[in-house]
Amino acid sequence: MGGKLKEIIKKRKWRVKVKTWMLILIVILLLPIDATLLRLDHIRMTELRGKVLSVDASISENESDEDMEATDAELRQALVDLKEFVFSNIVINVVEENGVSKVTFGTGPFYLEHQYLRAATKALAEAEKIVADDTNPNGNVYGLAGEVCRARAIQNGWSWSSPEFINCMLDEIAKYPAADELTDKIIAVLPSTELYRKNYASPVWAPSLTGFMILITLILIVVIFIRFLIWAILRLSLLFV
Numbered sequence: 001m002g003g004k005l006k007e008i009i010k011k012r013k014w015r016v017k018v019k020t021w022m023l024i025l026i027v028i029l030l031l032p033i034d035a036t037l038l039r040l041d042h043i044r045m046t047e048l049r050g051k052v053l054s055v056d057a058s059i060s061e062n063e064s065d066e067d068m069e070a071t072d073a074e075l076r077q078a079l080v081d082l083k084e085f086v087f088s089n090i091v092i093n094v095v096e097e098n099g100v101s102k103v104t105f106g107t108g109p110f111y112l113e114h115q116y117l118r119a120a121t122k123a124l125a126e127a128e129k130i131v132a133d134d135t136n137p138n139g140n141v142y143g144l145a146g147e148v149c150r151a152r153a154i155q156n157g158w159s160w161s162s163p164e165f166i167n168c169m170l171d172e173i174a175k176y177p178a179a180d181e182l183t184d185k186i187i188a189v190l191p192s193t194e195l196y197r198k199n200y201a202s203p204v205w206a207p208s209l210t211g212f213m214i215l216i217t218l219i220l221i222v223v224i225f226i227r228f229l230i231w232a233i234l235r236l237s238l239l240f241v
Contacts, residue, residue, distance in 0.1 A: 045091045082200065086107055
């Protein structure tokens with residue numbers, strides 16, 4: 001019985017020929033799957049980035065030192081989670097620069113606005129100490145600007161850490177003669193906004209489920225192209241036979 005089975009196996013042609021139309025059908029089925037996986041990666045990145053911005057928005061100028069440390073730790077962890085995900089997945093995103101939308105790989109630029117404002121407020125407080133004994137002929141320019149801006153802040157509902165208040169202070173100080181040196185002192189202690197600008201780029205291809213599905217799709221497309229190319233060459237060669 002075993003011998004007959006071996007003879008049958010030897011006589012049969014167990015060659016499976018995958019036709020081109022089958023490959024095309026597989027690619028058609030894979031394309032929406034690839035698009036769905038890319039969409040899921042984008043959604044996950046958006047969720048992680050949203051968590052970062054949410055933690056940043058929870059920062060308050062009235063936080064105690066312990067609460068401030070806890071918030072900073074939570075923000076750092078949220079940034080790590082976002083960065084690790086983006087670096088290990090294919091994240092396609094549409095960002096707008098100067099009114100023009102473009103496709104990019106990664107998060108696109110985003111800002112930790114509240115963390116910057118807290119740092120800027122602290123820096124302004126330090127600047128106030130620096131210029132408290134300022135010898136400007138107009139008197140304590142910082143104090144004069146503070147009086148104007150605090151009144152505007154109360155009128156408009158600004159907080160002392162709002163960008164409106166900070167810009168008001170700089171604008172008012174700049175109005176006084178011989179205030180250039182004082183303005184330079186204040187600007188020197190203000191943190192750079194670039195320190196709070198984040199933009200994590202993702203790889204064009206990553207060894208993830210999405211990456212391998214896209215790789216399989218691309219390989220099949222190349223195989224189909226090569227088959228069509230060979231078919232076209234053979235057809236042309238028959239014309240000259």
